[in-house]
Amino acid sequence: xxxxxxxxxxxxLREGFREELWERAEQQERRAARRWRxxxxxxxxxxxAAISGAGVLAxxxxxxxxIDRTIACPVPIRGGVPVFHLFAQARGKYLFQGKLTGxxxxxxxxxxxxxxxxxxDFVSVTSFRGGFGIDQQRCHAASQxxxxxxxxxxxxxxxxxxxxxxxxxxxxxxxxxxxxxxxxTRIAASGAPVWxxxxxxxxxxxxPIVYVDWTPDKVTTYLSPDCRTQ
Amino acid sequence: MEAVTEFAGIxxxxxxxxxxxxxALSPRRRFENLLDRHEARLRRVAYGxxxxxxxxxxxxxxxxxxxxxxxxxxxxxxRAESAWLYRIVHRCCLDELRSRKRRxxxxxxxxxxxxxxxxxxxxxxxxALAQLSEQSRAVVLLVDLIGLxxxxxxxxxxxxxxxxxSRLNSxxxxxxKGLE
Numbered sequence: 001x002x003x004x005x006x007x008x009x010x011x012x013l014r015e016g017f018r019e020e021l022w023e024r025a026e027q028q029e030r031r032a033a034r035r036w037r038x039x040x041x042x043x044x045x046x047x048x049a050a051i052s053g054a055g056v057l058a059x060x061x062x063x064x065x066x067i068d069r070t071i072a073c074p075v076p077i078r079g080g081v082p083v084f085h086l087f088a089q090a091r092g093k094y095l096f097q098g099k100l101t102g103x104x105x106x107x108x109x110x111x112x113x114x115x116x117x118x119x120x121d122f123v124s125v126t127s128f129r130g131g132f133g134i135d136q137q138r139c140h141a142a143s144q145x146x147x148x149x150x151x152x153x154x155x156x157x158x159x160x161x162x163x164x165x166x167x168x169x170x171x172x173x174x175x176x177x178x179x180x181x182x183x184x185t186r187i188a189a190s191g192a193p194v195w196x197x198x199x200x201x202x203x204x205x206x207x208p209i210v211y212v213d214w215t216p217d218k219v220t221t222y223l224s225p226d227c228r229t230q
Numbered sequence: 231m232e233a234v235t236e237f238a239g240i241x242x243x244x245x246x247x248x249x250x251x252x253x254a255l256s257p258r259r260r261f262e263n264l265l266d267r268h269e270a271r272l273r274r275v276a277y278g279x280x281x282x283x284x285x286x287x288x289x290x291x292x293x294x295x296x297x298x299x300x301x302x303x304x305x306x307x308x309r310a311e312s313a314w315l316y317r318i319v320h321r322c323c324l325d326e327l328r329s330r331k332r333r334x335x336x337x338x339x340x341x342x343x344x345x346x347x348x349x350x351x352x353x354x355x356x357x358a359l360a361q362l363s364e365q366s367r368a369v370v371l372l373v374d375l376i377g378l379x380x381x382x383x384x385x386x387x388x389x390x391x392x393x394x395x396s397r398l399n400s401x402x403x404x405x406x407k408g409l410e
Contacts, residue, residue: 004409005355007352007355008277008278008355008359009274009352011277011283011287013273017287018262020291028295
């Protein structure tokens with residue numbers, strides 16, 4: 001018998017092959033549509049929240065709002081141990097090029113590059129319009145922690161025209177590799193924060209490290225011995 | 231001479247018109263048209279590659295779903311269309327063969343059938359193809375069985391044209407011995 005390649009005959013087509021194909025294609029399209037719908041709804045919710053938040057922060061004439069966030073942030077290693085910084089000061093005035101210039105009150109927890117050449121805040125509140133920010137790249141939402149001093153000893157009250165905690169370098173605090181930060185702040189109709197309370201806890205055991213009661217005119221800090229202000 | 235040129239022009243216009251009409255259809259209709267034109271040959275290629283009649287429909291269905299999901303709006307020409315579709319089917323056949331190896335299945339059903347029943351020419355051919363490597367099988371199926379030119383086969387298999395020629399030579403020789 002002489003055979004060659006042309007003798008190859010494919011098996012007969014399964015009954016309902018095309019119908020099955022289109023049914024599967026439609027199922028996949030429905031699944032994809034559901035996924036896209038879910039993504040679109042999530043995006044819409046995020047956009048609506050961002051717009052309403054931005055509107056509250058950026059536009060005057062709106063009602064004031066209270067923002068309460070708890071986040072967990074990774075603390076970078078400096079000199080072999082995890083270190084973060086706390087910056088807190090009341091409003092003030094200082095001489096700049098011979099002129100008396102206004103200085104905003106601020107409250108921030110974050111990190112600094114070696115040599116303190118730059119600051120990267122996990123969370124910050126500054127007493128001007130839109131002066132509220134959270135680092136959503138490095139930090140993520142966490143379970144709420146208590147917003148109280150939790151036995152921390154009082155460090156000091158800082159009043160207007162005085163240097164803040166730790167002067168220009170802030171307080172330097174040792175911690176575990178992750179800290180949990182809760183910030184509760186009131187944003188006035190003008191878009192500027194008018195008061196804030198901040199608590200920082202360290203590691204999985206949530207050991208209290210920092211508590212701050214902040215207004216632009218008075219800042220009270222409570223710090224654990226792991227924080228240095230020099 | 232003038233008449234020939236004119237005829238060529240009319241034929242070219244007709245081909246362009248036919249392609250434009252195909253592209254104006256909905257994706258589903260376009261894909262149906264595509265399958266109508268290629269399915270029979272694709273089944274033979276898939277059968278030749280897999281050597282297992284029971285898996286041809288499943289593998290082709292997977293390939294067609296993938297193709298439908300990524301169906302381009304238009305193809306540059308008919309060769310690009312064929313190359314695109316055959317490449318997807320070829321990749322799906324390779325995936326199936328690899329997963330079969332992972333499952334440590336015994337040799338394809340076809341090899342056993344081919345030994346037992348040499349009266350069926352189709353089974354004999356499939357059995358001989360099963361003796362070739364995957365690469366040799368693919369090139370001989372694309373060029374000798376369904377008549378793709380070397381350039382299109384090179385596009386399908388993602389290899390240079392020269393590789394197609396050399397693989398084809400050795401594959402033909404092996405197949406000839408297998409069919410003797």
